[in-house]
Amino acid sequence: xKKPVSVMLIALSVVALDQITKYLVIxxxxxxxxxxxxPFLHLVSVRNTxxxxxxxxxxxxxxxISVSVLAITFVIWLLVTGxxxxxxxSLVLGGAIGNLIDRIIYGKVVDFIDFSVGRFHWPAFNxxxxxxxxxxxxxxxxxxxxx
Numbered sequence: 001x002k003k004p005v006s007v008m009l010i011a012l013s014v015v016a017l018d019q020i021t022k023y024l025v026i027x028x029x030x031x032x033x034x035x036x037x038x039p040f041l042h043l044v045s046v047r048n049t050x051x052x053x054x055x056x057x058x059x060x061x062x063x064x065i066s067v068s069v070l071a072i073t074f075v076i077w078l079l080v081t082g083x084x085x086x087x088x089x090s091l092v093l094g095g096a097i098g099n100l101i102d103r104i105i106y107g108k109v110v111d112f113i114d115f116s117v118g119r120f121h122w123p124a125f126n127x128x129x130x131x132x133x134x135x136x137x138x139x140x141x142x143x144x145x146x147x
Contacts, residue, residue: 007079007090014094018127019101022110029112042114046124049108061107068100085142091135098128 025045029035035043049061075093078084102109111124 003086007086007093010087010090011094011097014091014127014131015098015101018095018098018131021112021127022098022102025110025112034114040115040117042116043112044114044124046111046114047106047108048111048124061103065100065103068096068103072096072100084139088135088138088142091131091138093135095128095130095132095135098126098131102128 025043029043029045031045031047033045037043072093075089075096079086079089079093099109109126109128111126111129113126113130114124115122
């Protein structure tokens with residue numbers, strides 16, 4: 001791994017921000033509350049027992065924990081072998097660890113960012129989900145932009 005310190009700092013920063021924000025949501029926001037930040041952005045308190053966007057809710061928490069551990073192991077392998085973008089992989093690693101912590105502690109993932117535009121309403125998500133999404137976009141786009 002060429003940049004182990006920066007990779008770990010990015011991943012740990014994502015995990016810390018994710019867990020701090022989730023702690024604040026759990027502590028100060030009731031499940032039925034909604035705080036309007038703007039007309040298209042609200043803070044809510046949602047528990048997601050499924051995967052991305054609430055899919056696969058019928059699968060057990062143990063299943064998602066196992067998949068998360070496998071994904072984290074795979075990302076670490078990619079980092080060690082020097083494949084793909086370090087920054088993108090660091091974001092994916094931090095996001096995966098953040099949501100894994102929720103699954104281990106609560107058996108579900110704490111989501112709180114509620115985004116909508118007009119009639120379009122995106123499922124609630126969190127810092128870890130955002131980090132995973134941005135990381136994957138970086139991993140996919142950087143090679144295309146280099147051509």
